Amino acid sequence: MTNTSSPLSSSLANSLRSGPDERGRFGIFGGRFVAETLMPLLFELDEAYRASQADPAFREELDYYLKDYVGRPSPLWFARHLTEELGGAKVYFKREELNHTGSHKLNNVMGQILVARRMGKTRIVAETGAGQHGVATATVCALFGLKCTIYMGATDVERQKPNVFRMHLLGAEVKPVTAGAGTLKDAMNEAMRDWVANIADTYFLVGTVAGPHPYPEMVRDFQSVIGVETKEQITQAEGRLPDVIVAAIGGGSNAMGIFHPFLDDADVKLIGVEAAGHGLDSGKTAASISRGRPGVLHGNRTYLLQDKHGQIEEAHSLSAGLDYPGIGPEHSWLNDIGRAEYVGVTDEEALEAFQVCTRTEGIIPALECAHGLAHVMKIAPTMAKDQIIVLNVSGRGDKDIFTVAHHLGVKL
Amino acid sequence: MSRIQTRFAALKQEGRGALIPYLQACDPDYDTSLELLRAMPAAGADLIEIGVPFSDPSADGPTIQAAALRGLKAGATLGLVLQMVRAFREMDSETPIVLMGYLNPIDSYGPAEFCFDAAQAGVDGIIVVDMPTEEADLLDAHAREAGLDIISLVAPTTSNSRLFHVLRDATGFVYYVSITGITGTSSASAADLEKALPRIREATSLPVAVGFGISTPEQARTASRIGDAAVVASALIKTMAGTLEDGRATGRTVPAVLAQLEELAAAVRA
Numbered sequence: 001m002t003n004t005s006s007p008l009s010s011s012l013a014n015s016l017r018s019g020p021d022e023r024g025r026f027g028i029f030g031g032r033f034v035a036e037t038l039m040p041l042l043f044e045l046d047e048a049y050r051a052s053q054a055d056p057a058f059r060e061e062l063d064y065y066l067k068d069y070v071g072r073p074s075p076l077w078f079a080r081h082l083t084e085e086l087g088g089a090k091v092y093f094k095r096e097e098l099n100h101t102g103s104h105k106l107n108n109v110m111g112q113i114l115v116a117r118r119m120g121k122t123r124i125v126a127e128t129g130a131g132q133h134g135v136a137t138a139t140v141c142a143l144f145g146l147k148c149t150i151y152m153g154a155t156d157v158e159r160q161k162p163n164v165f166r167m168h169l170l171g172a173e174v175k176p177v178t179a180g181a182g183t184l185k186d187a188m189n190e191a192m193r194d195w196v197a198n199i200a201d202t203y204f205l206v207g208t209v210a211g212p213h214p215y216p217e218m219v220r221d222f223q224s225v226i227g228v229e230t231k232e233q234i235t236q237a238e239g240r241l242p243d244v245i246v247a248a249i250g251g252g253s254n255a256m257g258i259f260h261p262f263l264d265d266a267d268v269k270l271i272g273v274e275a276a277g278h279g280l281d282s283g284k285t286a287a288s289i290s291r292g293r294p295g296v297l298h299g300n301r302t303y304l305l306q307d308k309h310g311q312i313e314e315a316h317s318l319s320a321g322l323d324y325p326g327i328g329p330e331h332s333w334l335n336d337i338g339r340a341e342y343v344g345v346t347d348e349e350a351l352e353a354f355q356v357c358t359r360t361e362g363i364i365p366a367l368e369c370a371h372g373l374a375h376v377m378k379i380a381p382t383m384a385k386d387q388i389i390v391l392n393v394s395g396r397g398d399k400d401i402f403t404v405a406h407h408l409g410v411k412l
Numbered sequence: 413m414s415r416i417q418t419r420f421a422a423l424k425q426e427g428r429g430a431l432i433p434y435l436q437a438c439d440p441d442y443d444t445s446l447e448l449l450r451a452m453p454a455a456g457a458d459l460i461e462i463g464v465p466f467s468d469p470s471a472d473g474p475t476i477q478a479a480a481l482r483g484l485k486a487g488a489t490l491g492l493v494l495q496m497v498r499a500f501r502e503m504d505s506e507t508p509i510v511l512m513g514y515l516n517p518i519d520s521y522g523p524a525e526f527c528f529d530a531a532q533a534g535v536d537g538i539i540v541v542d543m544p545t546e547e548a549d550l551l552d553a554h555a556r557e558a559g560l561d562i563i564s565l566v567a568p569t570t571s572n573s574r575l576f577h578v579l580r581d582a583t584g585f586v587y588y589v590s591i592t593g594i595t596g597t598s599s600a601s602a603a604d605l606e607k608a609l610p611r612i613r614e615a616t617s618l619p620v621a622v623g624f625g626i627s628t629p630e631q632a633r634t635a636s637r638i639g640d641a642a643v644v645a646s647a648l649i650k651t652m653a654g655t656l657e658d659g660r661a662t663g664r665t666v667p668a669v670l671a672q673l674e675e676l677a678a679a680v681r682a
Binding site (some may be wrong): 004031032033034037038039041158179180185188189192193196197199242252296297298299304306308309310312313317408 | 454466467468470473477484489490491503514515516517518519520521533541542543544545546565566567568570571574581587589592593594595597598
């Protein structure tokens with residue numbers, strides 16, 4: 001057979017970065033598994049998103065806010081003391097915790113809020129786990145004068161009080177969700193219920209690379225700024241790409257954001273770190289890829305923690321942001337094709353890494369990225385000194401000091 | 413003709429619409445829900461919808477969420493729901509049974525196996541809330557082969573052109589989700605329905621059942637006249653939940669639901 005396609009289209013066809021397909025699928029994962037009531041809204045969103053992408057004015061507006069409001073680009077920090085302590089590969093931190101609101105979440109929120117405004121929506125609903133996405137969403141709603149309702153599991157409201165207060169200060173209504181275990185999964189259900197009941201004026205601002213198409217793609221695109229910058233910065237610092245990139249995964253938006261620009265760089269190993277909770281085989285884990293199997297929840301097919309009858313199980317993690325029984329569909333696909341590797345880190349290991357990072361680098365990481373760091377601490381010593389690891393430090397840990405104090409037996 | 417076609421044809425002869433009560437399987441336990449299911453036709457059910465409990469019913473309001481949790485606590489599985497239908501069919505071979513639920517338990521059971529087993533058990537149709545037309549190829553061929561109707565859902569947000577797309581290959585009947593919202597919360601007015609139904613009938617000749625937010629006999633009567641059937645779910649479950657003690661069935665549980673069903677049926681027949 002003669003290959004008649006142009007070099008560009010054939011290179012795209014061979015690219016791992018061209019997904020999803022028109023059905024919103026990454027391999028068998030993704031899709032649009034929602035009630036009919038929502039389907040027209042997803043088409044409308046898809047159209048609005050494509051139109052925004054194609055409009056240079058949109059890009060210009062987003063760049064303006066990313067630079068002057070979010071504070072991008074975020075630095076790439078050579079963690080010299082940690083590197084010395086681990087005695088192996090050079091460890092770099094992508095400092096997403098320095099963004100306004102203290103995490104990578106604002107990258108996506110800023111993009112989506114501009115889309116929502118173009119669609120003429122006046123009310124925003126969102127789900128949140130650790131509260132980072134909720135705070136980011138409440139922040140842009142304050143900035144643009146939009147009504148904001150945040151759904152948060154009652155358990156998470158309890159363990160993330162500072163973020164709840166922050167959202168209140170920003171003028172958002174925080175609705176605690178008592179269904180289920182009162183964590184992110186239940187907040188997601190409730191946000192979807194709100195959306196379907198208020199479609200005329202309401203935009204559902206999804207915080208991670210999950211949900212029905214086009215959310216996984218759109219959130220990934222807005223988060224890819226992390227990887228794009230990392231590529232430039234590491235090339236400038238080291239004259240080459242890193243050997244390994246590590247990121248923690250709940251739904252997987254910070255990981256997808258740093259992975260995606262590197263998907264076609266086969267020599268860069270990508271490692272996603274799931275929360276193993278009490279241990280991968282403890283039954284109390286949030287490791288959807290390691291311990292789940294494919295199924296359908298919250299609008300997409302992906303790896304899910306579920307029983308043999310297809311009932312979704314409660315996830316468990318010390319970190320509210322990782323406490324989710326699913327994972328973004330693109331990660332499920334990257335796992336199945338072997339492009340990325342997914343490992344587990346326990347609550348205990350994350351707590352240890354949290355303290356090491358604080359002590360050696362003077363950076364208090366969010367418990368979410370402490371999971372990533374714990375894995376870096378396992379692999380860096382086994383690597384050569386001229387090898388390079390980049391860890392996505394996706395959020396700062398101020399919000400977690402109460403949880404950490406509690407686990408260390410300190411009363412604040 | 414399928415049981416669903418036969419039933420709607422007979423009702424057309426009678427000159428009235430259908431009443432479709434809903435119960436959640438195993439709510440609050442297997443025996444009680446089976447007893448209720450068996451008694452529903454005599455109390456005026458023309459078709460029956462059985463809810464398949466799911467851990468994350470994201471299109472349902474608080475009443476059905478609670479019912480699903482009770483069902484799961486009582487050990488509900490898709491297999492057990494089919495067993496319930498088989499038990500019902502031992503004494504009723506005419507009343508159409510439609511299962512309503514979410515995709516993941518079916519996906520987990522295996523789409524082909526499920527369609528085969530469901531049809532064998534005497535299920536006539538399935539409503540999968542989170543499986544829109546665009547994803548229906550997962551079940552379509554298997555359902556067709558098994559002689560099972562996949563009941564299409566349409567909503568107020570479904571545009572005229574999309575109605576044609578969604579209903580092109582529809583079978584059984586059409587389920588009109590009459591409000592933009594979750595089950596058992598707000599209700600559509602008669603005027604809303606008067607506007608919506610002609611739009612739907614343009615796109616299909618199948619009977620149209622109206623559901624979501626129908627709770628009173630008056631609403632059931634209106635919906636069954638403007639449409640071809642009224643689905644009543646949360647209102648019946650609320651009544652049932654009110655009879656439970658510590659989450660368990662009492663002597664009042666089945667009679668209370670049946671009494672309400674009789675009232676609804678009388679209104680639909682009036």
